[in-house]
Amino acid sequence: xxxxxxxxxxDDEPQIRLILHRALAKQGYxxxxxxxxATALETFRIWPPDxxxxxxxxxxxxxxxxxxxxxxxxxxxxxxxTVKGEEHIKVEALDAGADDYVTKPFGMDELLARFRALLxxxxxPAEHVDSSIETGDFHIDLDCRSVLVGGREVRLTPKExxxxxxxxxxxxxxxxxxxxxxxxxxxxxxxxxxLRFFVAQLRKKIEPExxxxxxxxxxxxxxxxxxxxx
Amino acid sequence: xxxxxxxxxxxxxxxxxxxGYPLGLAAVAAVTxxxxxxxxxxxxxxVALALLVVVLFVATGWGSxxxxxxxxxxxxxxxxxxxxxxxxxGANGDWFVLTALLITAVTAGQLSxxxxxxxxxxxxGKREIEQLYSELRASFERANQVEAAKRSExxxxxxxxxxxxxxxxxxxxxxxxxxxxxxxLNHEPGKIDVQYWGELLEITIEEANKLxxxxxxxxxxxxxxxxxxxxxxxxxxxDEIIASALTRAEAITRKQRFDVxxxxxxxxxxxxxxxxxxxxxxxxxxxxxxxxxxxxxxxxATRAQGQMIQIAIEDRGRGVPLEIRERVFxxxxxxPTTEAKEEGRPTGIGMGLAIAKGIVEAHGGHIxxxxxxxxxxxxxxxxxPITGERMASPVIMETNLPMGRFD
Numbered sequence: 001x002x003x004x005x006x007x008x009x010x011d012d013e014p015q016i017r018l019i020l021h022r023a024l025a026k027q028g029y030x031x032x033x034x035x036x037x038a039t040a041l042e043t044f045r046i047w048p049p050d051x052x053x054x055x056x057x058x059x060x061x062x063x064x065x066x067x068x069x070x071x072x073x074x075x076x077x078x079x080x081x082t083v084k085g086e087e088h089i090k091v092e093a094l095d096a097g098a099d100d101y102v103t104k105p106f107g108m109d110e111l112l113a114r115f116r117a118l119l120x121x122x123x124x125p126a127e128h129v130d131s132s133i134e135t136g137d138f139h140i141d142l143d144c145r146s147v148l149v150g151g152r153e154v155r156l157t158p159k160e161x162x163x164x165x166x167x168x169x170x171x172x173x174x175x176x177x178x179x180x181x182x183x184x185x186x187x188x189x190x191x192x193x194x195l196r197f198f199v200a201q202l203r204k205k206i207e208p209e210x211x212x213x214x215x216x217x218x219x220x221x222x223x224x225x226x227x228x229x230x
Numbered sequence: 231x232x233x234x235x236x237x238x239x240x241x242x243x244x245x246x247x248x249x250g251y252p253l254g255l256a257a258v259a260a261v262t263x264x265x266x267x268x269x270x271x272x273x274x275x276x277v278a279l280a281l282l283v284v285v286l287f288v289a290t291g292w293g294s295x296x297x298x299x300x301x302x303x304x305x306x307x308x309x310x311x312x313x314x315x316x317x318x319x320g321a322n323g324d325w326f327v328l329t330a331l332l333i334t335a336v337t338a339g340q341l342s343x344x345x346x347x348x349x350x351x352x353x354x355g356k357r358e359i360e361q362l363y364s365e366l367r368a369s370f371e372r373a374n375q376v377e378a379a380k381r382s383e384x385x386x387x388x389x390x391x392x393x394x395x396x397x398x399x400x401x402x403x404x405x406x407x408x409x410x411x412x413x414x415l416n417h418e419p420g421k422i423d424v425q426y427w428g429e430l431l432e433i434t435i436e437e438a439n440k441l442x443x444x445x446x447x448x449x450x451x452x453x454x455x456x457x458x459x460x461x462x463x464x465x466x467x468x469d470e471i472i473a474s475a476l477t478r479a480e481a482i483t484r485k486q487r488f489d490v491x492x493x494x495x496x497x498x499x500x501x502x503x504x505x506x507x508x509x510x511x512x513x514x515x516x517x518x519x520x521x522x523x524x525x526x527x528x529x530x531a532t533r534a535q536g537q538m539i540q541i542a543i544e545d546r547g548r549g550v551p552l553e554i555r556e557r558v559f560x561x562x563x564x565x566p567t568t569e570a571k572e573e574g575r576p577t578g579i580g581m582g583l584a585i586a587k588g589i590v591e592a593h594g595g596h597i598x599x600x601x602x603x604x605x606x607x608x609x610x611x612x613x614x615p616i617t618g619e620r621m622a623s624p625v626i627m628e629t630n631l632p633m634g635r636f637d
Contacts, residue, residue, distance in 0.1 A: 015403045015433055022430060023410040026423075083398055105402035107409040 004030040005119055006047065010040040010054035010066065011081065020053070023108055029115075037061025041069055044076075051119055053079045053102075053111075056089055064093050071097025077118035077173070081106070091176055091222055099173035100225075117172035133168055136228030137215075140168060147206075149215075150229075154205045159184065163198055164206070167216060167226035176223040199224060250292025254300030257284040262307035269314060277311055278327050285335045294339025301331040392562035396444045396579050400437035407434045447581040451561055454588030461502040461592060468496050468531045468539060471503055475510035476529075482515055485523040486545075491530040499539050499616050505589045506614075509597075512582035513543045513610045521547030521607065537616045538595070544602050544609040555599040559587040583610075590614060 007029045009020045017033040024031045032047055034040035038061045040054065052070060056063035063080055070078060078098045082090045090101050100114050131143040139148040145161050147154050156164060166183045167175070177192050184198075185191055203210040217225045261284060265277045281304040289297035308327050407430045414422075453459045469492050476488060510529070517527045525546040534540035550558060557563050561584035590597045595614035602609045 013399050013403075015437060016399070016406070019403055019406045019410070019430065019433060022426065023406065026410075026414075026426060083394065085394065104398055105405035108406050109409055109413050111406075112413075 004028060005051070006030045006032070006049040007115070008040060008043060008047070008049040008052045009033045010035070010037065010052065010058070010063065012036060012055060012058040016055075027112060037063065037066035037069070040066055044070065044074075048074070049076060051077045051079070051115060053081065053115075055081045056086060056093060064089060064096055067093050067096040067098045077121070079111075079114055079118065087221060091178075094174055094176045094222065095178055101174060114172075121172045133165070135168055135171065138168055138228055140165060149206045156202070156205060159198055160202045160205070163202055167224070168228065171226050171228050174219050174223060174225050178223075180223060250288055250296030251299055254284065254288040254292070254296045255303055257288070258300050258303045258307055261304075262311060265311050266314065269311075274308075274312060274315055278308060278330075281308060281327075282331060282334055285331050286338050289335050289338030290342040293343050294336050297335035297339045298332070301335045304331055389562055392580055393448075397441065400441040400444075403437040404434050404441075407431070444579060444581075447579065447585060450585050451581060451588070454585065454592065459505075459588065459592045461505065463500050463502050465498045465500050466503050467498050468492060468541070471499075471501075471506045472510060472529055472531065472541070474503075475507045475514065478507060479511050479514045479518075482518050483527075486518055486521060487524070487526045489526050489528045491528065493530075493532045496531060496533060496539065497616055499614060501593055501614055502589075505592075509586040509589050509612065510541065510543070512586040515582055516610070517543055517545035517547065517608070521545040534613050538613040539616055540611060540613045542609055542611045544607060546602065546607040549602060549606065549608050550599050558599065559583050559597070586612075 005028075007024055009017055009024070009031060010033070011017050011020070012035050014035070017035065021031045021033055032043055032049070034043050036058045037054075040052070041061070044052070052066075054063040054066055061069075067078055067080065070076060077100075080090065080093045080098045080101045081104055082093075082101050083104045094101065099118055102111050102114060131141065133140040133142065137150045140146075142165070145156075145158075147156055147161070147164065162184050163180070166180065177195055181191050181195055185194075199216060200210075203213050203216055206215055207213045215227055215229060217227060219225055258281065261277065261280045265272050265280075285297050285300050285304060288300045305327065411427060411430060414427075450459075469490075472490055472492065476483065476490070514527065514529075521527065527546075528544045529541070530544075531539060531541045554563075562580040563584075564580045587597050590612045593614045595612055597610065597612035600609045600611055601607075
């Protein structure tokens with residue numbers, strides 16, 4: 001890697017900024033910190049990072065608002081730091097543009113793993129102009145609507161296919177129920193049950209062991225996360 | 231008094247309306263008999279006046295009707311007396327006397343009835359006011375209970391917030407450092423970047439201390455609330471207590487100047503010196519957090535009325551708004567403004583002043599917040615009894631303290 005990956009850390013607690021700064025720098029990232037949303041936005045404009053990690057509750061502009069504003073101007077991956085009990089805000093943040101979350105107190109290995117997954121995803125060209133997607137164990141032909149998982153062909157219904165394509169195009173990030181329903185069903189909410197049903201069907205077809213999925217992972221109460229098997 | 235008179239059966243009989251008729255007749259008869267008995271020495275004018283007095287008395291006591299009866303009887307008896315005397319001539323005098331007596335009877339009767347009615351109205355009015363007052367008080371009490379319930383709910387929420395925040399933040403730091411260093415060990419065993427490790431471990435130690443302070447505060451608050459604060463009282467001087475509080479606060483008092491004024495010949499006080507130091511420390515800590523750099527914080531100790539010592543700590547900060555002056559002493563209460571935080575200054579955990587209040591009150595003292603000099607800044611004032619004994623219940627103490635005394 002020629003140039004360093006840049007990470008913007010946003011948290012109002014100085015110690016946490018300091019620790020993240022030191023630990024991430026040691027891992028070879030270039031790090032800049034901000035103590036609230038407004039400062040983070042300013043920093044973002046003059047020093048565009050490859051990834052943003054932000055706390056949710058901060059004085060002034062909070063993390064939720066920061067997610068909204070950032071996703072309006074950029075595709076930068078965002079990880080939110082939450083605490084147990086903030087589930088509601090967490091889902092809101094994910095809907096507002098955050099890609100993933102880590103619950104405080106977090107282990108540094110866990111945080112770094114999320115960083116790597118999101119940065120890897122971001123380094124893959126965003127859209128595929130050609131008619132096929134190839135990622136991990138998956139080979140999807142968009143024209144013929146055929147799917148190969150680990151070289152084995154699976155037959156999917158149109159809805160299952162759409163769902164899988166959306167998952168494959170958004171790897172590593174947490175996809176909320178709402179985001180998935182909107183993407184596959186086109187807006188109408190309150191179809192969490194049908195979503196669960198289609199995910200279950202999809203798992204039966206693509207997962208080697210549907211009971212312990214390795215591709216489509218459940219984020220309890222929030223949604224799903226797709227892992228292509230990189 | 232009034233009630234006991236009414237309940238006395240004899241006075242009740244006398245007060246009944248019917249009693250006025252026989253009493254009036256009896257009085258008139260008495261006057262007549264007296265006049266007849268002493269007819270040689272009695273002037274008819276005196277008799278007329280005596281009858282007038284009788285009518286007046288009956289009218290005020292029992293109203294117009296018994297008075298009118300007494301008047302009729304009086305006129306008859308006066309006529310009889312006049313005939314006996316045979317001096318004052320004709321019926322003119324009789325008519326004059328009759329008219330005078332009638333007017334007196336009716337007027338006095340009306341006046342008396344009016345007065346009685348007014349009294350009754352006044353009594354009824356008073357009862358009504360009392361009833362209104364008690365209803366009002368009951369509704370105030372209900373409102374207070376609702377307010378108290380709301381307060382305790384708020385307190386629970388803020389307790390949860392405070393606990394989660396004050397426990398989780400240091401915990402997050404500690405876990406982040408521990409996992410970072412653990413990963414280092416796993417990936418590059420034997421290669422330790424001493425400076426890096428030192429820096430991260432230093433943060434961990436500071437965070438662990440923060441956790442410890444928070445837990446200690448929780449324990450102290452719990453002791454105060456359950457009344458189990460164990461005071462080890464000793465006689466000591468106020469200067470020493472202030473001095474050791476400032477020594478303990480050395481790390482946080484570098485930005486402001488401190489001015490200590492202790493009144494001459496201040497008596498020694500019998501208090502728990504450690505806890506008193508903590509009270510002053512907590513107030514000083516607050517003063518340094520909420521007042522600008524290069525300003526002066528004044529600590530003064532004076533003799534106060536009622537065998538008390540008063541200690542005041544005054545800063546030149548923003549001051550505390552009147553409506554939250556009581557609430558800043560509630561545990562975990564933090565002023566709704568986040569100015570200190572926005573300006574990058576450390577914020578408290580909402581325990582210092584609550585603990586200070588608990589300690590002062592455990593010593594039988596009292597603490598409050600006032601405007602600083604010329605309405606600028608914050609002045610935290612507390613008094614403690616010199617003997618360290620509780621003088622009375624805190625509520626009574628509060629009302630006994632004249633409010634203007636600290637001005």
